[in-house]
Amino acid sequence: MKLAMLCGGHSSERPISFKSARSIVEALGKGFPLLLIDSGRSEVFTDFEAQMQKEPLPPSPSLVKGLLSHLENNGIEKVCIMLHGGEGEDGHIQALLDLCRLPYTGSGMGASFLGMDKGLSKMVMKYYQVPTPPWTILTKSKPLPSSPPLPLPLIVKPVHEGSTVGLTKTETGEQWEKALHEAFKADDSILIEQFIPGRELTLTVDETGAWPPVEIRPKKGLYDYESKYSKGMSQYICPAEIAPPLLDRMNRDALLLYEKMGLKGVVRFDIRLDDEKYFFLEVNTLPGMTSLSLVPMSFKAGGLSYRDLIERIFHG
Numbered sequence: 001m002k003l004a005m006l007c008g009g010h011s012s013e014r015p016i017s018f019k020s021a022r023s024i025v026e027a028l029g030k031g032f033p034l035l036l037i038d039s040g041r042s043e044v045f046t047d048f049e050a051q052m053q054k055e056p057l058p059p060s061p062s063l064v065k066g067l068l069s070h071l072e073n074n075g076i077e078k079v080c081i082m083l084h085g086g087e088g089e090d091g092h093i094q095a096l097l098d099l100c101r102l103p104y105t106g107s108g109m110g111a112s113f114l115g116m117d118k119g120l121s122k123m124v125m126k127y128y129q130v131p132t133p134p135w136t137i138l139t140k141s142k143p144l145p146s147s148p149p150l151p152l153p154l155i156v157k158p159v160h161e162g163s164t165v166g167l168t169k170t171e172t173g174e175q176w177e178k179a180l181h182e183a184f185k186a187d188d189s190i191l192i193e194q195f196i197p198g199r200e201l202t203l204t205v206d207e208t209g210a211w212p213p214v215e216i217r218p219k220k221g222l223y224d225y226e227s228k229y230s231k232g233m234s235q236y237i238c239p240a241e242i243a244p245p246l247l248d249r250m251n252r253d254a255l256l257l258y259e260k261m262g263l264k265g266v267v268r269f270d271i272r273l274d275d276e277k278y279f280f281l282e283v284n285t286l287p288g289m290t291s292l293s294l295v296p297m298s299f300k301a302g303g304l305s306y307r308d309l310i311e312r313i314f315h316g
């Protein structure tokens, strides 16, 4: 089967996408036939170093046409989507491939869209009684409350962004307006969510079930962009120490959401744990896949190598 991998893209997570893709290519070895396409430029490439230096091109019909031509001219039969954030994770690329009847890895258009929208995801959680922090949504075009609509402290974050872009913890009334401003810079809809103190967990799920959870201990405050991508800024514990009855309930809820949201392939739920109470924050439908990322860590603790994980991604 002729395979292509889409990476790069237009989102702010373009560099991370290249890192995920490069780790996969290195693990597969040079001989593995895989066409690499940077969907942000509609370019076929082989040199990651050089490609990562390039800026994405402005989206246009000819850019989309270019991408489809590469798939068609190379007789591609299946696409591995290794894009993070933006159009690669929110269902747009998935829809394009659906229209071409080209199979691809991971969640379909609808589940990707649902996963990218933190507000809709939380509605599904609430409907199925999966614990999620109390929240409200504010829209840029409507009059905004001059004081916080939920008790402090709060988290203010864009509905559709990732990588903690535009996210602020608000502890005092004075910080409220600045937090709104920051979140609205990234999105027209923002989520105001109760801050959950305690531990930070992430749970990997795929068709076969839930994998050992990872506990993340950021050196400072939130698990933000810096804590995530700078070496030594966070400590990771896998499997996280969680009492079995609590872990069973958490796993059951994660599997329920996986099913009800129509998710496919390998996904990761971000969770807060306040003593004995857990709260689901969001799902990542295209989580990072560098050899140092959280999903490979979880698979390793479950007895599967990085190479095994990649094979699962390609077959999924």
Ligand SMILES: Nc1ncnc2c1ncn2[C@@H]1O[C@H](COP(=O)(O)OP(=O)(O)OP(=O)(O)O)[C@@H](O)[C@H]1O
Binding pocket: 133, 155, 157, 161, 162, 163, 164, 165, 167, 193, 194, 195, 196, 197, 200, 222, 223, 224, 270, 272, 281, 282, 284
């Ligand atoms: N309600 C909350 N209570 C406590 N901490 C929170 C809350 N919401 C977000 N955070 C912190 O901010 C981080 C990022 O939040 P979240 O996962 O919701 O958004 P994101 O920007 O999509 O994240 P990612 O970095 O995973 O793409 C969380 O991992 C957590 O550390």
Ligand SMILES: [Mg+2]
Binding pocket: 163, 270, 282
């Ligand atoms: Mg997250």
